[in-house]
Amino acid sequence: MATNHIVPFVRASVSIFRDMLDLEVRSGETEEEGDSFVSRGFTVIIGFTGGWKGRFFLDMGGETAMHVASTLTGESYSTFAEEEVLLSGAELGNIISGNAITDINNNNPGLNLRLTPPSVFTGEGLTMFNVRLSSCSVLLQTDAGPVKINVAVEEGNK
Template identity: 60%
Template sequence: MSSTTYIVPFIKAVASVFKDMLGIVVTKGEPVDEGEEFGSQGFAVIVGFTGGWRGRFFLDMPPTAALRLASILTGEEYASPTEEEVLLSAAEIGNVVCGNAVTAVNDAYPGLNIRLTPPSVFVGDGFSMFNVRLSSYSVLMQTEAGPIKINVAVEEGKR
């Protein structure tokens, strides 16, 4: 399958979830060629998936964007990206985005039976992420909360 087959459902899911869940318009982004390694903007949600496709979905952003998204979602203000509600809000957003994308893929390609793993959230300056032995595609999108980068790393599994 082509790289667009992997990344497009996630781009559409980000735009849909951000609009419907958060009231935020996502400006279509530009592909980012990063290879197996890419640097985080400081706050990342990672959701794995398994089945006909195996891999990971990264929702990466600056901590300020995570604070803004959590504030929009909960109606509260937060001082630190490590506050529990900020972490939980980001995990929920990442999980919903990935769930919507995987549902679209499963509907389009019956028999893949892709399933999600629980989300994880990482916060910190200067950390890098690696996609070992997986095809990886990134897109940087702009929102009123700040820049959001998605990365989808995929290996086609057994059907």
């Protein structure tokens, strides 16, 4: 998979983490993931369809997810399984993927990508297998902890 599929998602993630969450972000290198992805403990998954088919994963540890939720809501949380933490993660994933998909659609007329509703999974070491998808990731270092951005796109699509 061409690593350029992930660029709009990384750009949107860095922007949202800085502007909305007031977190400094340092971006790492893009790496090919192949057909599987291992969670750090808290993963938001949003699919997209249209000219490309695939998934966006926003992945972080539970402590990072609680920090993000606390920043968004002004509340504190004792576990990342609390409903407000899950909802905050889903909303953050929606905002990031929405910005990225808008950028992609604006630069690729006729691609007409659309998003699916987010799903949030919790549990360290959860492995997700991407059938007929190839993915790459970028690890973002934030003041709240590491956040992994992963984009899986159907092989053969550009």
